[in-house]
Amino acid sequence: MTFIPHGDHLIAGKRVGSEVRFSSAPATGDAFDFSSGSPELVDQACAAAHAAFPGFASTSREERAALLNAIADEIDARGDQITEIGCAETGLPAARLQGERGRTTGQLRLFASHILAGDYLDRRHDEALPERQPLPRPDLRMMQRPVGPVAVFGASNFPLAFSTAGGDTAAALAAGCPVVVKGHGAHPGTGEVVGEAIVAALEKLGMEAGIFSLVQGGTRAVGEALVTDPRIKAVGFTGSLGGGRALFNLCASRPEPIPFFGELGSVNPMFVLPKAAAARGAALGTGWAESLTMGVGQFCTNPGIAIVLDGPDADAFVQAATDGLKSVSDQTMLTDGMADAYRDGARRVSEGAGVRSLLTTACEGRNAAPYLFQVSADDWLGNEELSEEVFGPLGLVIRVKDIAQMKVLAESFKGQLTATMQMDDGDINLARDLLPVLERMAGRVLANGFPTGVEVCDAMVHGGPYPASTNFGATSVGTLSIRRFLRPVCYQNLPEALLPDDLVKS
Structure with missing residues (x-):
């Protein structure tokens, strides 16, 4: 039976409709109407999150782990619905949606295990030294505590892993922070199903409904209302540089500024070092083409720029990349807007001084096909626009004159999520x-790999200096991401009866 969404918001466990509605724009199948968000709905959701925070912050790690596992179970129970509507809304193949659902439930369960271990609390205890001279030392205990309600903005390119119950939501709930999600208009039906899974998990465990709310769609005013609401204490965002920077500025200009953890954009440069290029330049070109076109290039770690020493080895690399990209047919992008922006970006690159087109395509509508360009390092260094991200399967090869210029080029890049060196043993000194x-x-x-694909684990860092992200000391993937929604609190001379259980048990 075809799944038909109810189209309402989920505010503290209740379905709430709006007079103003919007229609989805699926890649295939029927469009559905959804209630459109408003500042008034944001106020309701934030009020519920604020009311739920004291109780949720005081829950045990065991209780929060049970919630995370229950959410994962409820998502899996709705797997067929998620795949059906997710494929229709995004144009992604079923295997990709199923894999992303596994990543989403996997990171929920990973956070459950992580908080049960307790290491994230960073508990410290300096015992009192009453006899110390010239002054005694008090008893000091410290541990991490949740910051408060968190706003999460769903991402367009990952309807599950970076959206309603994605990494930001999982980390915030694990920390003990209620979450208000601003659903992405590209996949509202997918967000609804996942939101219902979270509501069901809260109900099953008898936990406060205000711990989670989902506000669908709406104008820019909805996002602005969310990040400026005084009850919101941190924001998780994955999206464009322009939109993210605007929200970041709002967070910074509040009477009480709050952290804005935004992942904004990256070209993820790949340096092909000389010995590696000589030994396997063609194979690297083929591998690069495969990485560029994975998921229609709609990964934030897409390696959009390759840097190689000019000469015959560069020729072999470029020819193999060109051949590999030629074999890739048009694919459906996530939204019409993304497809338009991709073509605009390709046009901007092609018009750059000294840029040579190696592969041009004629893609229309929501479809995208690869583009490949090359440019000298001199011309690239003289045109800052060439360093801006083009979201899609577009590659730019930069040819450097010598090793010295490769180093100069490396110094010129802005902040990135990833940087890769393709290298052999003879490249060690340069590396x-x-x-x-x-x-x-x-x-x-990275060394000798491609950055597309981000492992969800303890050691992963998915972030970087601006403009890759707005907080270079944080990550949005991996267990370390929980630290974004915690702050250290020191307890001086408090009797054990007043201390959090986790400090007494330490």
Whole structure:
């Protein structure tokens, strides 16, 4: 039976409709009407989250772990519905949606295990030294505590793993923070099903309904109302540089500024070092083409720029990449707006001084096909626009004159999510020189791989200096991401009867 969404918001466990509605724009199948968000609905959701915070913050780690596992179970129970409407809304294949659902439930269960272990609390205890001279030392205990209600903005390119119950929501709930989600208009039906799963898990465990709300659609005023609401204490965002920076500025200008954890954009440069290019330049070109076109290039870690030393080895790399991209047919992008922006970005790159088109395509509507360009390092360094992200399967090869210019080029990049070195043993000295630059540039540095694909685990960092993200000390993937929604509290000379259980048990 075809799934038909009810189209309402989910405010503290209740379905709430709106007079103003919007229609979805699916890649296939029927469109559905959904209630459109408003500042008034944001106020209701934030009020419920604020009321729920004291109780939720005082829950045990065991209780929150049970909630995370229950949400994962409820999502899996709705797997067929999620795949059906998710494929229709986004144009993504069923296998991709099923895999992303596994990642979404997997990270919920990972956070459940992580908080049960307790290491994230960073508990510390300096015992009192009453006899110390010239002054005694009081008894001091410290641990991490939840910051308060968190706003989460659903991402367009990951309707599950970075959206309603994605990494930001999982980390916030694990920390003990209620969540208000601003659903993405590209996949409202998918967000509704996942939201219903969270509501069902809360009901099953008898937990406060205000711990979670989902506000669908709405104008820019809805997002602005959410990040400026004084009851919201932190924001998680994945999206465009322009939209993210505007929200970041609003968070910073509040009477009480709050942290805005935004992932905004990255070109993820790949440096093909000389010995690797000589030994396997063609194979690297083929692999790069495959990485560029994975998911129609709609991954934030898409390696959009390749840097290679000019010469015959660069020719082999470029030819293999061109051949690989030529074999890729048109694919459906997530939204019409993304497809338009992709074509605009390709046009902007093609008009850059010194840019040569190696592969041009004629893609229309919501479809996208690969583009490939190349440019000299001199011309690239003279045109800052060429360093801006084009979201889609577009590649730009930068040819450098020599090793010295490769180092200059590396220094010129803005903040990135990833930076990659394709290298062989003979490239070690050059790689050693580049590594400090890449460490300052990116949150994740790779050797001999491609950055598309982000492992959800303890050691992962998915973030980087601006404009890759707005807080270079944080990650939006992996267990370390919980630290975004915690703050340290020191307890001085408090009797054990007043201390949090986790400090007494430590």
